[in-house]
Amino acid sequence: MSLRLFVAACLVPLAIFTLAFLALPLIRLVQASAESPAGWQIYLQILQTPRYLETLLNTVLVSLAVSLVALVISTTAGLFLARNRFFGRGLLLSVLTLPLAFPGVVIGFLIILLGGRQGLVNQLLPGHVVFAYSLLGLFLGYLYFSIPRVLLTVMAAVEKLDPALEEAARTLGASPMRIVIDVLLPGLAPSLVAAGAIAFATAMGAFGTAFTLATNIDVLPMVIYTEFTLSANIAMASALSILLGLVTWSMLLIARSLAGTTVPAGG
Numbered sequence: 225m226s227l228r229l230f231v232a233a234c235l236v237p238l239a240i241f242t243l244a245f246l247a248l249p250l251i252r253l254v255q256a257s258a259e260s261p262a263g264w265q266i267y268l269q270i271l272q273t274p275r276y277l278e279t280l281l282n283t284v285l286v287s288l289a290v291s292l293v294a295l296v297i298s299t300t301a302g303l304f305l306a307r308n309r310f311f312g313r314g315l316l317l318s319v320l321t322l323p324l325a326f327p328g329v330v331i332g333f334l335i336i337l338l339g340g341r342q343g344l345v346n347q348l349l350p351g352h353v354v355f356a357y358s359l360l361g362l363f364l365g366y367l368y369f370s371i372p373r374v375l376l377t378v379m380a381a382v383e384k385l386d387p388a389l390e391e392a393a394r395t396l397g398a399s400p401m402r403i404v405i406d407v408l409l410p411g412l413a414p415s416l417v418a419a420g421a422i423a424f425a426t427a428m429g430a431f432g433t434a435f436t437l438a439t440n441i442d443v444l445p446m447v448i449y450t451e452f453t454l455s456a457n458i459a460m461a462s463a464l465s466i467l468l469g470l471v472t473w474s475m476l477l478i479a480r481s482l483a484g485t486t487v488p489a490g491g
């Protein structure tokens with residue numbers, strides 16, 4: 225068997241999987257979105273309906289905020305953990321990455337224990353302090369599972385940076401802050417863009433945490449769920465799913481374009 229035939233044979237399972245579990249369901253989803261009295265105008269209807277438009281904006285804004293804050297926290301922690309060795313470092317890293325082991329429902333439950341009606345914050349602070357069921361609670365829940373994803377990406381990228389570049393900057397009299405701004409951040413830029421895009425995409429499609437916390441707020445995954453299960457509005461649920469996918473895909477495409485134009489200062 226020639227090499228080309230062998231490669232083609234190996235690609236057959238991938239082609240079958242792509243067709244059966246990706247392409248066909250997406251095609252059916254697009255078809256279902258037009259199976260309403262409004263037809264293809266259903267997408268215009270989404271943009272003209274205040275509830276759907278507000279839900280879209282809420283989802284995008286929360287996802288963007290989570291991505292930015294996760295990048296700031298994880299980059300700072302990742303630089304420190306990657307460049308320093310100290311007693312308890314492994315334990316600290318294990319704690320920081322622990323959220324990866326939790327499903328979204330558990331993370332939502334943890335936020336309720338922290339900021340719910342019977343939560344820790346409400347018991348310790350005077351007044352009725354409840355934030356678990358608001359956008360703030362959802363933001364904290366998303367941030368909780370986004371930080372470890374970004375942190376591990378940043379640490380892996382820091383390990384690939386050439387230490388000689390930092391030494392050269394120190395030799396030229398650069399301060400630690402200038403080294404971070406002029407050497408480390410440009411070198412980490414592709415990884416930071418990619419990690420931020422992944423955090424955004426994860427937050428856009430997160431359902432378990434939203435299902436647990438979204439009592440007084442609407443985000444796209446929850447609206448899709450209610451349209452499908454409670455209203456049996458298959459067309460609207462499909463159209464909202466397509467819209468969510470397009471927004472997420474667009475952000476990933478932009479991130480890939482930005483990351484591709486930056487050359488990492490790796491060794």
